[in-house]
Amino acid sequence: MACDVASGVPRGVAVTIEGVRKSFEGGRIRALEEISLRVEPGEIVALTGPSGCGKSTLLNMVGALDRPDAGRIQVGDVEVTALRDPVEYRATTIGFVFQFHHLIPTLTALENVQLPLLGRGIARAERVRRARELVAEVGLADRERSSPATLSGGERQRIALARALALDPPLLLADEPTGALDSATGAQIVALLQRVRAERGTTILLVTNDDRVALAADRIVRLRDGRAEEGAVTRSVARRSGEA
């Protein structure tokens, strides 16, 4: 079940994917044949597989950016595939990090992190306070006034992660978050993801083509020919739950 996190509050949700299929262009491109996968609360699962095997398609469907042709996806107690209006689900349950940071270039780092907090009835001072905390959490307190253009690739990705965590989502979806970084910088992002899970209990579904990144996960699931194959279990969730 949910892991023992330092705060004592397990935030992560389970993800259940059952018999999901997806094709594009009237069935000509069969991206996912039949995917079933269960991710436990607070688990870090790495999705790997060759380019074009449907990793992003699957992640997008878990994040309700797209819909499967068949099958069901459940995240916590939300039946994602039955949602008529996924806007609130996307805002509060999911944090998304992509290969490229998608920060707004005309805003400072701190303003970018505040974006998900806008329009939610949170007073400005409180928004700033929370955003400051998040920027500090990713180790960039001294760069909060910087514009994205003046940050390094790894720093931008850390700010993108802070923004994804603004509403403390129980599920983080990361699509090749280290794909545009050198390996040392990528390792920092991976260490940060592990700390997020340890401190917040966040469930993390991570797409990566980098074996070193995948080995940092609890479990590796490989997509091949539109189907999921279990890979090496690097650490069992059950054992981690028993650790102090």
Ligand SMILES: Nc1ncnc2c1ncn2[C@@H]1O[C@H](COP(=O)(O)OP(=O)(O)O)[C@@H](O)[C@H]1O
């Ligand atoms: N919106 C789309 N329209 C048409 N084809 C798509 C679309 N999105 C993805 N595909 C196709 O679906 C397959 C899986 O893509 P994708 O999920 O992006 O793979 P991966 O992330 O593993 O590289 C590829 O053949 C890709 O070209």
Ligand SMILES: [Mg+2]
């Ligand atoms: Mg992809």
